[in-house]
Amino acid sequence: GESVGLHLPTLSVQEGDNSIINCAYSNSASDYFIWYKQESGKGPQFIIDIRSNMDKRQGQRVTVLLNKTVKHLSLQIAATQPGDSAVYFCAENSGGYQKVTFGTGTKLQVIP
């Protein structure tokens, strides 16, 4: 079946540096790709999404890049802060009612 997977399970980044979290997907029919952040003991929190006909979208300190040729998605976090420490999930939505399929997550550790 369709899957959304991540390249790295853990990423350690120095505070102030930029972080890049990568994700590979297999479902070419996805309408949207989404990034969620999950802090310990909490539910996932929406960060940013990108429609499948776009290749870049920027938010506050975050940028999502989509490369449909190689089915690759990335999340860039500028000037990483300790509060960014969390598990990040890429996800995709190909249903008509926002059924979201999640990958396995990357843990981001910010080193002070």
Added chain:
Amino acid sequence: DTGVSQDPRHKITKRGQNVTFRCDPISEHNRLYWYRQTLGQGPEFLTYFQNEAQLEKSRLLSNRFSAERPKGSFSTLEIQRTEQGDSAMYLCASSPPRRGEHTGELFFGEGSRLTVL
């Protein structure tokens, strides 16, 4: 707090017992979802409601699981005859009605953690 509320936050039960979890979505949200998350994994879709109608159930939702949303507001997820493999975090999410595309932005609660001994 006007976010998605789940109760209880933690439940420890013995194998074979029944458990029920409650979810109160954000008030104007008509779509409600249940997910299950095990340690180190991403959330897995279980079921979806639009108002009071249950429109999709995952194959993960065995016949021991039942979800309801009787009045289109809060929802319950019941697990009968619990097994150790049911131990997980059960997450509820909601989303508002949309006239256009569905982007995938869900609003999650903090989850109900189930431990089956």
